[in-house]
Amino acid sequence: MRQLTALDAQFLRVETATTTAHVAGLAILDSADGTVTKDALADLLLARLHLSPALHLRVAEVPFGLDHPYWVSDPHFDIGNHLFETALPLPGDDQQLADAVADIHSRRLDRAHPLWEMHLITGLAGGRVAVYTKVHHAAIDGVSGAETLAALLDLTPDGHLRRRGGAAATPTRSAARTSSLRRTASPPTAPPPANLPPATDGAPSAPVVAAIQPPVVTAGLQGAVDLPNGQPVACLDPTASGAPGPLTAEAAPHVPATTESTPGGQHDLADKARGGSSGGRQAPGLFGMLAGAAVRTMTHPFTAMRSVVRAAGDLDAIPVIANVPGAKRIAEAARVVAGERRDRPGMPPLTAPRTPFNGPITAQRHLSFGSLSLKDVKNVAKAHGISVNDVIMTLCTSALRSWLSEHDALPEAPLVVAVPVAVRTGSAKEVVGNQISAMVTPLPTNVADPKERLRAVGAAMAQAKRRFALAPATWPSELCSVLPAPLATLATPAVFRLAGVAFPPINLIISNVPGPQFPLYLCGGRLLSYYPLSVVTDMSGGLSITCFSYDGMIDFGLVACPERVDDVWSLIGHLRAALDEVLDERVGDEFRDGVGVDLVAG
Template sequence: MEQLTVLDAAFVEAEDSDPHASLAIGAVAVLAGPMPDAEAVVAALTERVMSVPRLRQLLHTQPLDLAAPHWVDDSNFDVAHHIRFTALPRPGDEAALNRLVAEVMERRLDRDRPLWECWIVDGLQHNRWALLMKVHHCVADGVAATRLLGQLCDDPVVGDDPAGPAARPGSNPVEWISGAWRTTRALPGAAVQAVRGAFDIAEGLLRPAAVSSLSGPISSMRRYAAVEVPLDEIEKVRSRFGVTVNDVALAAITDSFRTMLIRRGERPRRTSLRTLVPVSVRPTGARDALDNRVSVMLPYLPVEKEDPVAQLRSVHERMDRAKGSGQSQAGNLVVAAAKAIPFPLTAWTVRALTRLPQRGVVTLATSVAGPRATLRLMGRDVVRLLPIPPLALHLRTGIAIMSYTDRLVFGVIGDYDATPDVDELATGIERAVERLTAISTGHWRSTPVGTLLLVEGG
């Protein structure tokens, strides 16, 4: 019997805290056509699904949270409940695909069945078809979900054996108190920094962000958009300014959110865009384990700054400060401490926290390194890979960033009522990358009024 970790179970609690939340993550693989026979696709996917035990297991919870939820085999497993077929209406363009993604992702997964779905989508433009994979966040984080998608493709890369479940203390009070003491004594000196990081995270969650249309209650409906930019453009910016790829991506997101706020008639402030940035803490030996191994950072993205280079440098500085504060290490500390505490106490604490009106964090920006080689399914190339983040806890928008082959892909999900301009948010990211690239290569110049113009041909 394999139990959920405290972090895995927290995603279930977060979904339960809001009837309009759906904490599934996903990805769309767009494939070159023509699509093979539908029955052949289902047969191939079924064979590969059956090789992944978690996809044939149910989430079983304990009464009164006396023990952690655990995974049990579904004795009535029927793959037909999970692999589904649909076709886009003509002309099968990107807008139609985005609408389908939003509709699939807004519906919660049925907890009476294994927590995943795979949609086979026919009728895309340019003689293409797609797979939409959807899995609950309690099953996998972004890194694990990407590996899972790879296992469904041809010639999947097989990694190391996943690490076994950590030993858990029993329910005897003397046992867990002594276990907590041993855990505390064993903490390295870096734990002091992690404790400070934990306090920074708590402060970030409790201190309200500047009032704006970016945060508030969400509805049950979603909008989705995606945009791709060449990785070599990102690399030009990274190299020119001595920052990271993630810094460039966050700077582009910053600029697009600034434009969104101004378009809505709102003033971008320093405290307008505190952002949840997950950080993977997954060790190499557990890269194939289906679970969650993440910590978080909560930087303010500098939407108050107008100049794109100032935005980029500020993002770099604030991310460095967040890393140095111990925020990224705090998740490991909390998880380690939680293992020494009886599950009912941690479950009740998480439940109470997820039901508080969260007003400090405005959006999510999560980044995953995707495959560098082209994936194939049934002999067809995956020509696009689009990530899909979840929405919950009063976050009205979420952005997932994934590299695939030679591109960096931004998948943007938003609440249907609160973000009718989700397409503009996505295209604004693309424009921001283009502008930073042009600045890096000397193809922009300033006008007398400070407006940047593209100089054709250098």
């Protein structure tokens, strides 16, 4: 049992009739002669439920919203509340799939159960199947989401039938499984006996977890910048590994995340996931919740003041606030008072121009998806002496510029985007919730020449990375802690709606999660593509772009409110055209055949 942090609770509060706050992924699979079925998925989920806390914990609300909710075990877990099946009509093309998934993606998760769903979608052309999975953002961030995905995947087609290091098991069928799938499972509530084998049936092999889980700390940043405590910062240009590192700095500096203690003591959900002593705890009773809320209410003025002081040092990096006269001087003064002796790199102007992406959104969602060659992206990076991440950001910049030009809406100023950054510590890998921050940076959509735009993106990203490396931003968590829980619950929807209309802080969110560069399998079916799908809100804009690198490709998932972007598929075409635009003759002659280039990490 653990109480949600202010940041986790904010993801719950942001949900309204028009806004959902779950993140999702659309996996396209070879059906493997029909082995990917609802029954097989149910067996796999029940066997591996304990490997991810987000899958077996539900939210327990505090009466009257007086305090942040708690994560508690669901003693009546029922797989039938989470696993569903849909069949597409002929011909089962990508447009039909996107429409079906968009409808599911637009619906909020039921908070009476653990906050996730999985949908098996059959009837796709070419004998394929799709598996769409969504998990509430209050429960996972980019790193923990990748770990949850890793828990369900295998290195071999028969991995779901094996013990780790053992022989293939004989699959069984039961009448209960083939009828209603209303099976229940209880999360582990006590440490396993010492004489049990180290792995359970169906547990994924360690290489899968290592491959999908984004690294938290790696080698130094391009430019050899060190953190103030002497640690090297994360590698945001991981050309040594041959795979695109996280554009979002998922391999971010190893910095402590903001934590909050819960009334009555702190209980680590990692213990629950491992079957530890705290695994079976439930939320405190009514009296305990109210007592905890009373304590937090009394101490909140001090907590809020501490958060304001901490956030003050980042005033020049917070959109909208950074443009207030005197914000930079206040930020400098706050850093001096805090004893910070190292100068931080300056920030460029962060005024988001007006675009069709920004404004009130509706409950409807449209989405599109597509893939680009990782080899081609790496070729461009090699030819121009920049990082793979910078090339991906350039492709997004060019695609957005093309779309805005088509709609006669290209602003003179550059767009402003938020790039999520993981600040998850090694000890928190199995803890449900978020440990994230954000880099905010301009995108030079106002630069016409493609090569010049490529260089401008590289310069903007380098500046943002340098600033984050020296002083990882904690302001998203700190700002969420300023208001007491009851007031935050009332104010958050109104603030988001007002910001989208009056002063949008950013134009959109662009995110990337790195993945493995070899095939993986789900219930025996080979994973062909994995398209990540994210959140759109009134404040962050009616369009989000997310990508995931896997098995030699970069898979893009775009989510949009049709009121803001009514032709989201055209952006996929613009992404492909943007890559062709920078794959010039020099790239083709010297690099297209892969001479001297480690194209795909294996």
